[in-house]
Amino acid sequence: MLQGKTALVTGSTSGIGLGIAKALAKQGANIVLNGFGDSEGPQAEIAALGVKVAYHGADMSKASEIEAMMQFAADTFGRVDILVNNAGIQHVAKIEDFPVERWDAIIAINLSSAFHATRLALPAMKAANWGRIINVASIHGLVGSAEKSAYVAAKHGVVGLTKVTALENATTGVTCNAICPGWVLTPLVQKQVDAKAVAMGLSNEEAKKQLLQEKEPSMQFTTPEELGELAVFFCSAAGNNVRGVAWNMDGGWTAQ
Numbered sequence: 001m002l003q004g005k006t007a008l009v010t011g012s013t014s015g016i017g018l019g020i021a022k023a024l025a026k027q028g029a030n031i032v033l034n035g036f037g038d039s040e041g042p043q044a045e046i047a048a049l050g051v052k053v054a055y056h057g058a059d060m061s062k063a064s065e066i067e068a069m070m071q072f073a074a075d076t077f078g079r080v081d082i083l084v085n086n087a088g089i090q091h092v093a094k095i096e097d098f099p100v101e102r103w104d105a106i107i108a109i110n111l112s113s114a115f116h117a118t119r120l121a122l123p124a125m126k127a128a129n130w131g132r133i134i135n136v137a138s139i140h141g142l143v144g145s146a147e148k149s150a151y152v153a154a155k156h157g158v159v160g161l162t163k164v165t166a167l168e169n170a171t172t173g174v175t176c177n178a179i180c181p182g183w184v185l186t187p188l189v190q191k192q193v194d195a196k197a198v199a200m201g202l203s204n205e206e207a208k209k210q211l212l213q214e215k216e217p218s219m220q221f222t223t224p225e226e227l228g229e230l231a232v233f234f235c236s237a238a239g240n241n242v243r244g245v246a247w248n249m250d251g252g253w254t255a256q
């Protein structure tokens with residue numbers, strides 16, 4: 001379905017980003033990966049799906065590096081047809097204890113990076129009259145949780161940015177939508193499971209159950225594969241007139 005298209009997924013060396021990159025690659029899209037840590041393994045996983053893959057290690061907290069990454073993608077594959085703004089970090093602390101440096105980093109990586117990549121991707125998408133911008137927000141783009149001020153503020157911002165991007169391009173072939181996962185068992189969440197296990201004297205399994213019990217009625221983690229299939233839907237012809245939505249995959253979290 002996506003043969004000949006190029007998808008750039010930020011923060012795709014791990015977790016949800018890698019799951020979405022694989023799902024788009026399975027549909028035939030060439031992939032530009034980004035993120036920290038091992039990039040060889042993820043590149044090999046994508047190449048094994050029979051598409052072309054490239055990697056750029058831009059730090060999403062830096063506008064100049066995002067510019068270099070978008071230029072690299074255009075130089076390598078011609079243009080970016082599908083942009084998935086996924087890179088994100090978390091920090092958990094009460095507002096009065098929240099390190100200012102963590103606030104700044106979360107706003108830069110979880111929110112401003114999506115603005116920068118979007119502004120740089122739009123001209124070529126509009127010229128081609130086809131494009132898909134998918135912002136990985138969170139259930140925290142729709143509701144709050146204590147001790148996550150920067151994350152909740154950034155993710156609400158991402159949902160707002162999604163709506164404006166969709167509206168500004170509503171008469172074109174460029175759509176923009178957000179994905180709002182509940183708990184997904186990635187390294188980002190495992191850190192929170194570990195903290196709970198230590199704080200409450202629980203085993204890893206008990207801490208995971210406790211985490212789910214607090215928020216997610218299904219008592220199941222959403223998987224990167226499921227989120228990847230939602231991204232594929234947004235890229236399909238059936239998604240042509242889906243514009244500015246924030247779609248939950250949250251096991252009922254926000255139905256409560």
Ligand code: NAD
Binds near residue numbers: 184187
């Ligand atoms: P993860 O830690 O597994 O992956 C994060 C990715 O972002 C990694 O590839 C990492 O290298 C990259 N990254 C981090 N800082 C970066 C930077 N400065 N520049 C470039 N890349 C950077 O986490 P994940 O759970 O897969 O999270 C992916 C996205 O999904 C995030 O935006 C997160 O907020 C969102 N999300 C996660 C959950 C969850 O339960 N895990 C729920 C809702 C939303």
